[in-house]
Amino acid sequence: VTVTNGNCDPVEDQITIEVFDAADALTEPIEVTGCQGDNVTLALPDNVNGGPSAEFTWTPQSGGTSLTGTSIDINITQNEVYIISVTNNCAVDEFFGQAIVTSIPIPTVNIVAEPEPSADGYGEGEMIGLTVESPIAGATYTWSSTLGGNFSVNPSTSTVYTVPDGEFDQINVEVDLMGCTNTDFINFSIVDAMVTLPNIFTPGGSDNRVFRLRTVGLVEVTNLQIYDRWGNKVYDNDNVEQEWDGNINGEAAPSEVYIYTVTYQIPGQDPVTESRDLTLIR
Secondary structure (H helix, E strand, C coil): CEECCCCCCCEECCCCCCCCCCCCCCCCCEEEEEECCCEEEEECCCCCCCCCCCEEEEEECCCCCCEECCEEEEECCCCEEEEEEEECCCCCCEEEEEEEEEEECCCCCCEEEECCCECCEEECCCEEEEEECCCCCCCEEEEEECCCCEECCCCCCEEEEECCCCCEEEEEEEEEECCEEEEEEEEEEEECCEEECCCEECCCCCCCCCECCEEECCCEEEEEEEECCCCCEEEECCCCCCCECCEECCEECCCCEEEEEEEEECCCCCCEEEEEEEEECC
8 A cells, every 4th residue: 555645755665365175065975875883084175275274073963072173083883964164264163074874773583493402412414404583684694613614695684504423513694784794603512313113112102102213313213014923014104203103004003022123314314224122011
């Protein structure tokens, strides 16, 4: 500026004005998706312009403590929206943008096994139906076992597991929902597949009401024939259950010693045929 006053010499003075670029508000919200309980970082884009001497404040829309900085660390507990404001040499608490946090709940998972294991566990070769209780739409369920046994379908919410040879196994299922995972498992002992050949039969009693072989694990009985002491055949594979009710032609068989011949097979082994005495007691 120059001041002129008549015949006096002009007087001059000057001031310098520094012009800053105004803050550039975010055109798109910052979006973060994570599992409930995860620790994540919310950060402004690189080279963001917040104006001169900018300080950014992140305020959760649901309430709570505000945080400051170009980035903040949070623990995901719920869906949340953060309002981002900027304070600089030109403005105070001016709206700058939003950060949207999407929380994915950790999925629950529980295995239901049918049949349930006995006190001794499962038998070798036994087939177990496995189902996930209350499956979640969109989640992936993947099965595994310590012994690497076979699952009929995998991944799946339900499958059939064939118990392998071994002493102990653990079946695991992992559920994955958009990268958020959880697991459940069952432990059990394994009993070798075997056949017990009984020698006493008491039809109509509280125990041993029908005569059948006692099996553990996957055992297939393919033949059962029973003879009286004179060699007359009284039972010849009469039903698919391979069991005798103690009757001959609809009449109660007398108490005496019978002889039976049975053929059975354990997976991976040759068929076995054996004969035993059977005492029928009434």
